[in-house]
Amino acid sequence: DGGITQSPKYLFRKEGQNVTLSCEQNLNHDAMYWYRQDPGQGLRLIYYSQIVNDFQKGDIAEGYSVSREKKESFPLTVTSAQKNPTAFYLCASRGQGIHEQYFGPGTRLTVT
Amino acid sequence: GQQLNQSPQSMFIQEGEDVSMNCTSSSIFNTWLWYKQDPGEGPVLLIALYKAGELTSNGRLTAQFGITRKDSFLNISASIPSDVGIYFCAGPSGSARQLTFGSGTQLTVLP
Numbered sequence: 001d002g003g004i005t006q007s008p009k010y011l012f013r014k015e016g017q018n019v020t021l022s023c024e025q026n027l028n029h030d031a032m033y034w035y036r037q038d039p040g041q042g043l044r045l046i047y048y049s050q051i052v053n054d055f056q057k058g059d060i061a062e063g064y065s066v067s068r069e070k071k072e073s074f075p076l077t078v079t080s081a082q083k084n085p086t087a088f089y090l091c092a093s094r095g096q097g098i099h100e101q102y103f104g105p106g107t108r109l110t111v112t
Numbered sequence: 113g114q115q116l117n118q119s120p121q122s123m124f125i126q127e128g129e130d131v132s133m134n135c136t137s138s139s140i141f142n143t144w145l146w147y148k149q150d151p152g153e154g155p156v157l158l159i160a161l162y163k164a165g166e167l168t169s170n171g172r173l174t175a176q177f178g179i180t181r182k183d184s185f186l187n188i189s190a191s192i193p194s195d196v197g198i199y200f201c202a203g204p205s206g207s208a209r210q211l212t213f214g215s216g217t218q219l220t221v222l223p
Contacts, residue, residue, distance in 0.1 A: 006154075031209065042200065042213040043155075058210070090154050099143045099204045101211055103154035 003027065004104035006091050011109045013085075021076045021107045023091030031094040032074035033101060036060060036087045043090065049074055078109060085111045118201055118214030126222050131188040133217045135201030144184040145202040145211070146175050155200060159186070191221050 004025040013019045023032065031050045035043040045058030049068040063082025068074050074093075078085045088108050092101040118135045125131055135144070143162055147155035159170050161177035161184060168175055172189045188195055201214040 004154075033210070040218075042215040045210060048210060088152075092154075094209060099209055099211070100145060100157055100160055101202075102157065103147075106152070106154045108152070 004091060004093055004102060006089075006104035006107050008107060009105065011107055013109070013111050015111055016080045017111075018080055019078050019085075019109065019111075021078065021089050021091075021109070023074045023076065023104060024072055025074075025091075025093045025104075026072060027093055027095065027102065028071070029093035029095050029102075030071070031096075032068070033092040033094070034058075034064075034066065034074070034076045035090040035092065037090060037106075038087050046076065046089075078111075085109060116201055116203060116212055116214040118217055120217060121215070122218040122220070124220045124222060125191055127191060127193060129191055131191055131195070131219060132185065133187075133199060133219075134183060134185045135214050136183045137203060138182075140181040141184075141203035142181070143204050144175070144177050146173075146184070146186050147200045147202060149198045149200065149216075151197065158199075188219075191219075193221050193223065195219060196221050 007022045033048045034046040044060050046064050047066040049055035055066050055068050065077045090106045091104045094101045115138045145160050146158045149155040159175040164181045165179045166177040174187045176185045198216040198218050200216045202211040205212045
């Protein structure tokens with residue numbers, strides 16, 4: 001089945017550690033996105049990538065990094081520089097020529 | 113940047129009742145999208161609207177693209193318990209087809 005997978009579903013880390021969240025899609029979509037969602041709030045864009053080996057900062061990129069070495073994969077690293085990393089992280093992808101984005105199931109990151 | 117104001121922020125309704133929510137923008141959109149997010153899951157696309165005045169249905173859900181192109185409405189008829197969740201509107205922004213999201217409407221359906 002085609003879709004977007006994110007792993008793991010729940011992730012726990014100690015403060016000061018970097019952590020990488022996985023996002024994989026088999027929809028053959030060119031564009032991929034990372035969002036952060038905090039309780040009771042909407043989605044805020046962290047990074048996005050329109051093609052392989054290219055990515056752009058979103059509205060809240062500080063403390064995060066990404067790579068796009070393969071079309072199918074867009075991992076997000078939450079670095080120790082991110083001051084408030086505990087949140088629900090969502091990955092999405094979009095096909096060429098359309099606006100609709102399709103989301104993965106999300107990863108809930110808790111940093112203590 | 114573009115802002116989307118979504119209302120109401122939350123709704124508590126009885127099972128079987130109809131629901132209406134809306135989204136307004138500070139600027140014109142050429143596409144409106146409506147998503148539903150179940151607790152702990154990623155948003156799922158419900159309806160996409162592409163033309164001012166367009167009315168589109170998906171089962172018990174009906175969405176409309178406002179004729180001013182600055183608003184959109186989502187109606188749910190005869191609500192059921194599985195309608196519980198957060199409903200988001202979204203519209204395209206930026207040259208890379210980013211989406212701007214509303215803050216969401218939290219829907220609770222009481223038995």
